[in-house]
Amino acid sequence: MKKRALCFVSIITLAAVSCSWLTACTDLGGLFDKFFGGKDHSHEYVKTVVEPTCTESGYNLFECSCGDSYKSNKVPATGHKETVIKGRAASCSSGGLSDGKKCEVCDKITQTQQYIPALEHDYRLQTIDGEQKEICEVCGAEKLLHVHRKRAGVVTQNKNECGECNSYYKIDAAGGNALYGYYDFYYTENAEEKQSLYFDMYSACQIFSKSTDNVVSDTVNSSSGTVTFYSIADISLSDYSLSADDIYAVWKVFYLENPAYYWLDNSCFLYTLNNKPSRLPLCIDGIYSAYKTRRICDNEILQMAEECSLLVAETSSETKKAVAIHDYIAAKMQYALTESGLPSTEAWAHNIVGAAQNGKGVCETYAKTYQYLCALNSINCITVSGMGYTEAGSEGHAWNYIEISGRWYMVDVTWDDSLNNYNYMGACGKDIETSHIADTTAGSGINYLYKLPALSETRLQINQTRNSYV
Secondary structure, three states: OHHHHHHHHHHHHHHHHHHHHHHHOOOHHEEEEEEEEEEEEOOOOOEEEEOOOOOOOOOEEEEEEEOOOEEEEEEEEOOOOEEEEEEEEEOOOOOOOOOOOEEOOOOOOEEEOEEOOOOOOOEEEEEEEOOOEEEEOOOOEEEOOOOEEEOOOOEEOHHHOOOOOOOOOOOOOOOOOOOOOOHHHHHOOOOOHHHHHHHHHHHHHHHHHHHOOOOOOOOEEEOEEEEEEEEEEEEOOHHHHHHHHHHHHHHHHHOOOOOOOOOEEEOOOOOOEEEEEEEEEEEOHHHHHOHHHHHHHHHHHHHHHHHHHHHHOOOOOHHHHHHHHHHHHHHHHHHHHHHOEEEEEOOHOOOOOHHHHOOOOHHHHHEEEHHHHHHOOOOEEEEEEEEEEEEOOOEEEEEEEEOOOOOOEEEEEHHHHHHOOOOOEEOHHHHHOOOOEEEOOOOOHHEEEEOOOOOOOOOOOOOOOOOOOO
16 A cells, blocks of 8 residues: 555656646646546647748748647758849049849848948149140049140240139039139139149049949948948048148039039038048939939939020020029029928939929029029029028028129029019129128138129119010
8 A cells, every 4th residue: 555655646746747848738648637637638730831031941830729839841941042242343533342242032131342442543644735634544534734825935824924824724614514613722722732622523523424323322430420421432632731621612612613413412521540631532412323313303404404595595695694594593493491491401402403303492402503504505603602681580591693794793593583573683792791691711611612703883784574584
């Protein structure tokens, strides 16, 4: 009796210990029923085939409604099926990217593309057909140096006697752009370096304007966080002695007077090394990174330009052309506001795409579009940045100066459009002395502006009525 009792206790103990890892449905051949009066359960499993993925194994999964499950026929993960993300070689005008890899199945990047810094131009001075040129032996790009005009058989070095001495590098402004600020740099400190940097920007934009490539984004970690930008050129500053403010000033002037390059980003990124400027990535706004988008914008801008040119083609009067372009823009556009009534921050609202594509924009769009269309129709025009003052207060503003018969006048299409008048079409100096305060050469960095010509003492005489041309 003692032995039987001892054996019985041992079985019960074993069953109790086993119970700790068994599911509620496990019956152990009815063992629990015999000792505890429980109810037998018969599992009914549903089979699910889980296919293997690139990183996870596959298997057959059997599940019972009670929650019990098990796996069988395990199949190893397939592994990534890699395909090459083709990179691009670095050139003298832009950085490159190494090849990368990604999985064709799950799109996971398995090898990140690495940024390759732009190459430096290797210019060698040459004389071709009597003209000095610097030719890059890496890419063949040409940097044209200024050649003084001969007077009485003598090459003069006096800028007051030579009509081209305010330019160290030869540039022909692309259609719709201006070079007023570029020439004005000649009369500032470090003139040659400033014009050289401007020339580098100009060359990069000329190349990109003909490109059919999509622009890949770059990222960099800064003190303010991760910055993403779309660079079309990486300009080396190692040979320049310009300060950061000088570089920002050159960039601001270039950005302001080249409206045809609408894709330029309105932010300037600058790399420094040992507290000295080292690289200047020339960037475009991300919304124009795809060639397809730029092609659509280019076509719409061309359509706007042709439409305006047809409008003014029948007159040779500079005044009538200037007024007709003013009226054309005012009729075509309205000021771009957000739903909350603030000026729009969209990229198109700050360049000529706003006028051509959307018929909207802020003052920057009005001013750049006016300069662009004036330049295409042989009217000398520049864009001015500064502050506008009204009874409601002041804000950053942009407007234009135009040259008619050797005299300069002010034009503000934005304000004329809002009031439907000609208050600022051909305004003189006294008309704007309290309402428009322009940036000056004393401004630092992006607050710099080229020295403006003196405005006429009298208004431009306009004979036609508003919208007589549109």
